[in-house]
Amino acid sequence: MKLYSAPYAPNPRRVTMFLAEKGVTDVEIVTLDLQAGQHRTDDFRAKSPFSQIPTLELDDGRCLTESRAICTYLESLYAEPNLMGADPFERAEIEMWDRRAELMVTLPMMMWVRHGNPLLAALEKNQSPAIAAANEATAMKMAKWFDAQLATRDFLAGDRLTIVDLTALAGIDFAKMNKWRPDDETPNLKRWRAMMADRPAGKVAP
Amino acid sequence: MKLYSAPYAPNPRRVTMFLAEKGVTDVEIVTLDLQAGQHRTDDFRAKSPFSQIPTLELDDGRCLTESRAICTYLESLYAEPNLMGADPFERAEIEMWDRRAELMVTLPMMMWVRHGNPLLAALEKNQSPAIAAANEATAMKMAKWFDAQLATRDFLAGDRLTIVDLTALAGIDFAKMNKWRPDDETPNLKRWRAMMADRPAGKVAP
Numbered sequence: 001m002k003l004y005s006a007p008y009a010p011n012p013r014r015v016t017m018f019l020a021e022k023g024v025t026d027v028e029i030v031t032l033d034l035q036a037g038q039h040r041t042d043d044f045r046a047k048s049p050f051s052q053i054p055t056l057e058l059d060d061g062r063c064l065t066e067s068r069a070i071c072t073y074l075e076s077l078y079a080e081p082n083l084m085g086a087d088p089f090e091r092a093e094i095e096m097w098d099r100r101a102e103l104m105v106t107l108p109m110m111m112w113v114r115h116g117n118p119l120l121a122a123l124e125k126n127q128s129p130a131i132a133a134a135n136e137a138t139a140m141k142m143a144k145w146f147d148a149q150l151a152t153r154d155f156l157a158g159d160r161l162t163i164v165d166l167t168a169l170a171g172i173d174f175a176k177m178n179k180w181r182p183d184d185e186t187p188n189l190k191r192w193r194a195m196m197a198d199r200p201a202g203k204v205a206p
Numbered sequence: 207m208k209l210y211s212a213p214y215a216p217n218p219r220r221v222t223m224f225l226a227e228k229g230v231t232d233v234e235i236v237t238l239d240l241q242a243g244q245h246r247t248d249d250f251r252a253k254s255p256f257s258q259i260p261t262l263e264l265d266d267g268r269c270l271t272e273s274r275a276i277c278t279y280l281e282s283l284y285a286e287p288n289l290m291g292a293d294p295f296e297r298a299e300i301e302m303w304d305r306r307a308e309l310m311v312t313l314p315m316m317m318w319v320r321h322g323n324p325l326l327a328a329l330e331k332n333q334s335p336a337i338a339a340a341n342e343a344t345a346m347k348m349a350k351w352f353d354a355q356l357a358t359r360d361f362l363a364g365d366r367l368t369i370v371d372l373t374a375l376a377g378i379d380f381a382k383m384n385k386w387r388p389d390d391e392t393p394n395l396k397r398w399r400a401m402m403a404d405r406p407a408g409k410v411a412p
Binding site for chain 2: 050058062064065066068069070072073076077088089091092093095096099100128130131134
């Protein structure tokens with residue numbers, strides 16, 4: 001299997017962190033140069049119609065895009081440690097938390113950076129200050145909400161690391177581009193970020 | 207089990223359509239009056255911290271929010287007809303398509319309505335014309351892309367109805383509020399919409 005990825009892109013990192021936490025080393029990582037447009041070739045669009053990375057290509061040529069869908073497939077191949085739920089209710093509960101992390105934290109962080117950071121003007125051709133501001137406000141509010149959740153537990157969903165922590169970490173680390181990181185205003189999130197740094201996921205390059 | 211819902215809200219409809227396609231009739235539907243703020247009580251927030259509907263309450267009191275997570279749990283209880291994938295690759299592939307439908311079509315349609323429709327000013331207190339316009343543009347572009355997909359098949363993912371069709375239908379029908387519906391500019395989507403109208407899902411009230 002091949003995983004198409006790129007440096008500094010938060011979505012591929014969700015998958016490479018997922019592989020790192022499972023100790024999987026036999027997936028070939030193919031690094032694309034986004035600045036050079038390697039994701040916009042006809043060849044790559046045949047694998048990923050929206051030029052999205054990550055894209056997972058199976059040995060038989062079938063392809064999957066969308067980080068979480070790729071993780072769902074990888075979880076079926078590499079079951080341990082379980083990161084997406086061990087029974088039906090837990091699978092649903094982790095999916096609920098993963099959506100909260102993604103839609104309320106990670107996606108707003110990404111949109112804030114994409115629309116608010118001059119360095120990304122080439123990738124996001126219609127940068128909008130209004131969209132940047134709205135997403136910044138959501139991201140900051142939700143960072144505080146998640147901080148409050150972490151006051152009484154170590155991980156975002158349940159009592160062990162799950163995909164939810166990886167989803168959130170990808171977004172939170174991406175916000176460094178806008179000079180934000182968990183600090184003393186979100187002390188629990190700061191503690192969680194430090195804990196994550198010592199794990200396999202935290203050692204995956206951005 | 208109880209499903210907390212509300213009329214005209216697209217996300218609860220994803221779940222009620224899912225139940226309809228499975229022929230499930232033993233989930234109690236509890237209708238909340240959003241205008242009266244019944245989703246903003248402390249009692250309901252204990253079940254759904256962001257006052258979100260749909261919320262599924264199990265008989266033992268545990269709750270799930272997030273439409274897709276609720277469907278994941280319901281799929282485990284009511285396996286047939288299968289709507290979310292029958293093997294690991296198919297589950298991942300349907301999740302990929304469901305994310306495309308949700309993030310590229312349904313969410314933009316919803317955001318376009320929420321930010322662009324004066325009737326929703328009470329619910330969306332910070333309506334933004336820029337956000338409405340950006341989402342309208344995405345929604346219209348993606349409606350054409352999905353229309354092209356349907357030129358060669360009947361359903362959005364694979365050769366049978368799946369959760370993906372329900373996700374897309376919820377968003378597409380919600381856009382009626384902004385006077386948009388699939389027409390001769392998207393003939394395949396129009397044909398798909400007509401086909402959906404004759405199914406159990408299409409008969410679920412908005």
